[in-house]
Amino acid sequence: MVADRQNIRPWRIMIYMVILIVVFLTIYFISGQVSPSFSIQLSFDRLKLKISGNNSSQSSAQSITHLWSLRLADGAHFRLAKAIPCRTIEYTGGPKKDPVNSCADQSTNEFSVENTIKAQQWLFDHQHPSNCSNKRFAIIRKYAWSGFGSTVHQVVWAFGVALAEDRIAVYETPGHWLYGDCVSSNPDCLFLPITNCSVPRNVDGKQTSYINADFGHWSKPVHPSVFQNRTFNWYRAQLLFYLMRFKPETLSHVQKMVTQYLQVPSIDILRPFIAIYVRRSDKITGREMKQAYPLKQYFDLFEADLQRANITNIYLNSEDNQVFDEFIEINKQKQGRYKLLSIKAQKNIVFASLTRMSQRDRGKIVLEFLTDLFIEANADLHAGTLTSNWCRLVDEMRLTLGKTLPYYTPEDRYLLDM
Ligand SMILES: *[C@@H]1O[C@H](CO)[C@@H](O)[C@H](O)[C@H]1NC(C)=O
Ligand SMILES: *[C@@H]1O[C@H](CO)[C@@H](O)[C@H](O)[C@H]1NC(C)=O
Ligand SMILES: *[C@@H]1O[C@H](CO)[C@@H](O)[C@H](O)[C@H]1NC(C)=O
Numbered sequence: 001m002v003a004d005r006q007n008i009r010p011w012r013i014m015i016y017m018v019i020l021i022v023v024f025l026t027i028y029f030i031s032g033q034v035s036p037s038f039s040i041q042l043s044f045d046r047l048k049l050k051i052s053g054n055n056s057s058q059s060s061a062q063s064i065t066h067l068w069s070l071r072l073a074d075g076a077h078f079r080l081a082k083a084i085p086c087r088t089i090e091y092t093g094g095p096k097k098d099p100v101n102s103c104a105d106q107s108t109n110e111f112s113v114e115n116t117i118k119a120q121q122w123l124f125d126h127q128h129p130s131n132c133s134n135k136r137f138a139i140i141r142k143y144a145w146s147g148f149g150s151t152v153h154q155v156v157w158a159f160g161v162a163l164a165e166d167r168i169a170v171y172e173t174p175g176h177w178l179y180g181d182c183v184s185s186n187p188d189c190l191f192l193p194i195t196n197c198s199v200p201r202n203v204d205g206k207q208t209s210y211i212n213a214d215f216g217h218w219s220k221p222v223h224p225s226v227f228q229n230r231t232f233n234w235y236r237a238q239l240l241f242y243l244m245r246f247k248p249e250t251l252s253h254v255q256k257m258v259t260q261y262l263q264v265p266s267i268d269i270l271r272p273f274i275a276i277y278v279r280r281s282d283k284i285t286g287r288e289m290k291q292a293y294p295l296k297q298y299f300d301l302f303e304a305d306l307q308r309a310n311i312t313n314i315y316l317n318s319e320d321n322q323v324f325d326e327f328i329e330i331n332k333q334k335q336g337r338y339k340l341l342s343i344k345a346q347k348n349i350v351f352a353s354l355t356r357m358s359q360r361d362r363g364k365i366v367l368e369f370l371t372d373l374f375i376e377a378n379a380d381l382h383a384g385t386l387t388s389n390w391c392r393l394v395d396e397m398r399l400t401l402g403k404t405l406p407y408y409t410p411e412d413r414y415l416l417d418m
């Protein structure tokens with residue numbers, strides 16, 4: 001059975017990606033039959049069994065390779081990470097400074113694969129009760145009219161408010177979300193449903209309330225009691241990770257683009273690699289970023305570490321095409337040491353141009369963003385600028401996957417925007 005699956009042609013693998021997690025679990029738990037009707041919940045039930053076991057829990061968490069179709073930090077990643085000098089990064093902008101030590105071991109590092117699995121299971125269970133009646137709900141609506149990373153972070157905030165009030169979060173339908181190119185026009189267009197409860201019809205402000213996702217800021221984050229001792233950075237990243245579970249259609253599109261642009265059947269073949277997102281254009285003209293950083297400045301930050309970890313594959317993305325010319329120039333000086341990986345996404349797309357597009361064209365662009373995110377999530381090292389919501393989103397994603405190597409940034413600022 002298992003061998004059969006490995007021989008399936010790439011497009012079929014894409015279709016089956018949703019149940020990949022089940023396949024992997026099956027390899028470990030059942031040594032035979034795989035039923036396609038297995039659900040995500042079942043895989044979580046099995047995870048529960050494993051995790052609640054005794055001291056082998058750490059290694060069992062390690063034996064789970066993917067969560068929500070994204071590859072968790074694995075042995076190859078940790079071996080490579082060991083070659084890189086330890087650093088402690090201090091994230092600012094939250095209720096207090098949240099340090100992340102890149103060499104913390106699994107017992108002291110809160111961004112461990114095991115903690116992520118537990119948190120994701122808790123969030124899934126909270127949002128998927130066996131009986132939805134008599135539950136409290138929050139209907140998320142009125143999405144921020146802003147860049148993709150920014151609007152997603154606003155939804156994450158709204159989800160946080162719902163959880164703080166012990167409510168199940170649902171999305172209003174239709175949601176009129178700028179990036180929702182489907183009937184429901186909310187984040188369910190791209191991601192797995194936030195809940196399996198339906199949207200309550202009667203909104204009394206008590207049992208069911210509205211949360212507008214267009215203004216909120218985490219002035220005083222309240223975590224559910226199970227997460228009371230977690231840092232804000234960790235908690236918010238977990239909420240984001242839950243909300244951004246790629247749905248099968250999204251995933252298959254992303255996989256198709258990876259195959260087409262990177263010319264490999266699986267992103268794994270390109271590992272290890274570093275992902276660099278160079279954010280410029282409207283961030284500079286809008287003065288959110290002080291300056292545009294030359295690509296060379298990014299290289300100066302991470303090149304020594306690339307050599308330590310034997311990394312020569314470089315995934316580069318930017319809305320500014322100029323960056324690719326800079327890469328060619330740098331690589332010439334290095335005798336072509338590096339191999340460039342890139343997707344031919346439409347360049348020069350900024351928020352202003354997105355708003356002028358049709359819903360359908362925006363839908364396509366968003367799939368390009370998510371392709372970028374998928375590739376970046378698979379990288380071992382990351383570089384960018386955390387004044388950008390997009391880079392912060394990538395940063396949260398890689399942390400939840402268990403990758404705590406320092407994020408290389410010429411800004412030298414590790415921001416948690418409230
Ligand atoms: C704990 O693990 C040991 C071996 O590592 C095993 O012998 C024992 O039965 C386990 N206990 C429980 C409660 O699972
Ligand atoms: C688990 O491991 C720790 C040390 O790593 C040990 O102190 C503890 O007794 C172990 N617990 C069980 C149930 O084996
Ligand atoms: C929601 O999904 C969970 C997990 O699949 C399931 O256990 C639960 O019964 C479902 N609830 C409803 C109301 O359908």
Ligand SMILES: *[C@@H]1O[C@H](CO)[C@@H](O)[C@H](O)[C@H]1NC(C)=O
Pocket residue numbers: 131132133134
């Ligand atoms: C859900 O709970 C309500 C009220 O407690 C009950 O009337 C209903 O039968 C339950 N539904 C299911 C499917 O158990």
Ligand SMILES: *[C@@H]1O[C@H](CO)[C@@H](O)[C@H](O)[C@H]1NC(C)=O
Pocket residue numbers: 225226227228229
């Ligand atoms: C949080 O920390 C306090 C104090 O160390 C401890 O008593 C409590 O059990 C912890 N809560 C959780 C959910 O781990």
Ligand SMILES: *[C@@H]1O[C@H](CO)[C@@H](O)[C@H](O)[C@H]1NC(C)=O
Pocket residue numbers: 079080083308309310
């Ligand atoms: C990098 O390559 C060298 C030479 O092939 C090898 O000795 C070293 O262990 C490698 N380092 C890592 C982190 O893979």
